[in-house]
Amino acid sequence: MKRYNPSEIEPKWQATWEEQHVNEVTVDPSRPKVYVSGMFPYPSGAGMHTGHAFSYSIVDALARFHRQHGRNVLNPMGWDTFGLPAENYAIKTNTAPAIVTAENIANFKKQFKRMGVSIDWSREINTSDPEYYRWTQWVFAKLFERGLAYQKESLQWWCPVDKTVLANEQVEGGHCWRCGSLVEKKSMKQWFFKITEYADALLDEIPDLDWPQKIKTAQANWIGRSLGAEVEFKLVDSKDIITVFTTRPDTLFGATAIVLAPEHQLSRQLATSEFKEAIDEYIDSSIKKSEIERMNDTREKTGVFTGSYAINPASGEKVPVWVADYVLSGYGTGAVMAVPAHDERDFEFAEKFGLPIVEVIEKPDTDVDTRVYHGEGLLVNSGRFDGKSTSDVREEIVAWLEQQGTGRPKVSYKMRDWLISRQRYWGAPIPIIHCPDHGPVAVPEDQLPVVLPDVKDFAPKGDGKSALASVDEWVNTTCPTCGKPAKRETDTMDGYACSSWYLLRYADPRNAERAWDPAIINYWEPVDYYVGGDHAVAHLLYVRFWTHVFKDMGLTDFKEPIKKLVYHGYINAEDGTKMSKSKGNVIDPLDVIEQGYGADALRTYLLFMGPIEFDAAWDSRGIAGIYRFLNRIWVLAQEYQDSAKDFDGNDLAVKRAQHKTIRKVTDDINRLSFNTAISSLMEYTNELYKLKVDGFSKVVWHDALQSMVQLIAPFAPHMSEELNSQLGSTELVQNQPWPIWDDSLIAEQTMTVIVQVNGKLRAKLVVAKDTDEAQIKQLALEDEHVASFIGDKKPAKVIYVPGRLVSIVV
């Protein structure tokens, strides 16, 4: 009898699949398509980790399951290669990032193949390949044409010693992470994508997405749409007007101050000579503070009076104008009306600086404990609106303001435009040429790609520009519009740009004429299952944004790129904590395979650990258990081959187990419940072990084992393929139809009806399937044990749930 030896059979079948190109697919309108993809990996030097192994075990189970159903399955792979880790490594070792990246990709690819993931490698893409980023640049140019990419001055972190821009996370407590010097904010021109223009469109589609609720909620909160009003406050001693945004126009009569963000245009200007110095000092210092510091909840409110006053358009009262950094410049108008009586933040501010607190909503008696009442109620101190309820009066007050020209309805979003430019070398160059006469001009399509030039030193030079800026022969070019000397944009794109359309490129990856052929895209897309475990908002919102734009451009038939988002948990170390190199508790999936467990056991184990959306802790005994399970199937198949005979054995029982399992596994995989699918295969195996003592009847057992082989294939494809061939099939497993169950074989002639007395289980009746209600009730009441609990009391009620139970109430 042959022993189960994964390290022998797995490479063998991997080679066969590769030789026969079994996973390469083309458009085939005669068959339903299924597109499944994991989030493409960033190929780091460390190689694949358990998270990758888990993600792609899910992807591959789905891909194989659908392929076995005869569907045309697209399961592609690519590499997200631009970004800081590769660039920093390049700076440190003075090796071109492209070279390091190529090595890492080769390593990852080898590992994916060793996992047996059924990828169509003919579609492999790499975001740092000019043939790919050519089209990323093309998209940029299209967005620029449509006014969806624009340049704007914006404040950035600047280290005056290193003379470089720093990302938010490179600033630690107001100091540069490298040299420790105090950083400052510097205004620089940056590129943005106008995602805010799609705020409503992106929000509107959320309810229809088949995505986990928590991701949908996170996206909706991130977009943060709120309906409110803009209200104008005229200044007392100047012609200037301050416009505020509020979601509570009903509290307007309680606005006792105006507070400006330090960055507000008028904040310096409104300072009267008496307060000028204090205001300037305050604004200078607060602009230096990190957003994280400014948004710190526990920090005490600060602020400075400007000396100016404005008029509350509702009450006509004179209210002071202050500058305070608790007001955010990026949201609404960067100015708020402070209503201390009904807003916690304004209350703190007013309390600290002695501003008047005017209640305009009657606090319900039930809410005496609340210091600041922000609920609904009846208006007081609100002139003609007194006695009306807050929720009713909002629109009315706005309409009243609108009549006077001092207010209007307004929708605000938390979401800001997407800052896309990076002053870094290792990214897709922004395809823009700056012409002295024509300003920024998009590089024409026939001149794409703008290829990243070779440089000697990848580090930023210290002038706030990427290393590209020092390549004179690259920077100096001519204007596409007028032909006069002009300069290339030296910023590169955020890596998220590259990953915002790769799911589309997979469908038509070798197209040299255009980004994609709509006919091909519309066949494969949208993605049916997108599998991943991070990126709640950023990537998953950007992909949606770009796809919406593509639809509007007529480049696709669909708005939403991802039908179902399969969001999985993390695999933690054995002690339940996160795996980390420094703790030395990292499990390397390739080690597990090479220890002799094999890829099949690894994959099956990862899917058996629990529901995919849960975090799980690696258990080295758990994988041993799975190996044992696979081995039991193997042994069963070997014993069958050694001793099957022509006779009628336990045929009916074998068939029943077989068909029950087919139904359960099919059901469970369809609802992505892999752990229970595997457990039912375990039950099936245990059942067959009990039945085998009566011998293997040739035909029925062959059929039962063939089903086993096919049902286990999504999890343990190599063993499945080997046993399939041992059982005499000349077709690969994926070319054979998924087994179909027969309900009549599952059905039993008897049913078990449980009997409850006062809600407690007292007996189980095994009765013929066709026993009628009256007979069953009779049997239940007559049951000796049941009777002893009823005693001489009269049953008040007897409830019968067909085929399930009799519930007796006494």
Place this chain on the structure above:
RNA sequence: GCGCGGAUGGUGGAAUUGGUAGACACGAGAGACUUAAAAUCUCUUGGCCUCACGGUCGUGCGGGUUCAAUUCCCGCUCUGCGCACCA
């Protein structure tokens, strides 16, 4: 603070529509095979009472609805995650 989840044996988890709680696996215990061990196979395994039949308690805590609640409702506790001065 706001939002979204989660809590079931020694452990991971199952119970899909309110209907036998603990499937399956790990661990533990016992037995078979073996000179022995490993491997493998079989059985037992939520707590308490009972030789046993069986009883009783039990799904984070407190209430409620129901013939019946892990499942639905109300109020808490703990915990994970996301957002966080968004007016």
